[in-house]
Amino acid sequence: AQSVAQPEDQVNVAEGNPLTVKCTYSVSGNPYLFWYVQYPNRGLQFLLKYITGDNLVKGSYGFEAEFNKSQTSFHLKKPSALVSDSALYFCAVRVGGKLIFGQGTELSVKP
Amino acid sequence: DADVTQTPRNRITKTGKRIMLECSQTKGHDRMYWYRQDPGLGLRLIYYSFDVKDINKGEISDGYSVSRQAQAKFSLSLESAIPNQTALYFCATSDGRNGANVLTFGAGSRLTVL
Numbered sequence: 001a002q003s004v005a006q007p008e009d010q011v012n013v014a015e016g017n018p019l020t021v022k023c024t025y026s027v028s029g030n031p032y033l034f035w036y037v038q039y040p041n042r043g044l045q046f047l048l049k050y051i052t053g054d055n056l057v058k059g060s061y062g063f064e065a066e067f068n069k070s071q072t073s074f075h076l077k078k079p080s081a082l083v084s085d086s087a088l089y090f091c092a093v094r095v096g097g098k099l100i101f102g103q104g105t106e107l108s109v110k111p
Numbered sequence: 112d113a114d115v116t117q118t119p120r121n122r123i124t125k126t127g128k129r130i131m132l133e134c135s136q137t138k139g140h141d142r143m144y145w146y147r148q149d150p151g152l153g154l155r156l157i158y159y160s161f162d163v164k165d166i167n168k169g170e171i172s173d174g175y176s177v178s179r180q181a182q183a184k185f186s187l188s189l190e191s192a193i194p195n196q197t198a199l200y201f202c203a204t205s206d207g208r209n210g211a212n213v214l215t216f217g218a219g220s221r222l223t224v225l
Binding site for chain 2: 009032044045049090094101102104
């Protein structure tokens with residue numbers, strides 16, 4: 001079955017430290033991969049996507065993600081976390097023209 | 112005004128009642144989707160529509176129906192609401208001409224079924 005998984009329900013990081021939110025996928029063919037963020041009481045906002053090309057993708061708010069085909073991963077990263085980055089993060093993969101989402105990872109950045 | 116507008120934003124209803132959640136968009140997108148969000152389960156696709164005459168079931172369509180009244184409008188109905196349909200519902204749109212399929216989401220409709 002084609003799917004995407006986020007192995008961590010929660011990630012805790014100190015402000016100023018680098019952060020990583022993990023995502024692995026299982027799809028046939030070349031994947032289209034996405035990251036979205038959800039702030040409290042808000043809808044999801046698009047952060048970045050990987051379609052093809054450079055394995056390191058840069059997105060909004062200083063986030064980036066690294067596509068690794070051999071490990072079937074698409075981890076979200078940021079060099080220096082901010083308290084305002086605290087939110088729920090979703091990885092997604094395109095299957096048949098629609099997106100399948102992971103279960104989400106709650107990121108908490110403490111001062 | 113928001114690009115994707117959902118109404119109502121909050122609704123409390125009783126078991127057995129019929130409920131309609133409405134979604135309208137000003138993005139000019141041809142594709143529209145309804146997702147349901149539950150804690151720990153992420154977002155699950157209920158129904159999706161790639162154009163006005165196209166309706167497709169998602170992974171959890173039982174107990175739900177949809178209507179695509181126009182390119183800009185896509186409504187979700189619960190024919191007879193039950194408590195396990197208590198959730199946060201999101202409408203989303205995308206441009207089918209763009210192969211990347213980036214979704215634009217509404218702010219969500221929180222439904223509580225008592």
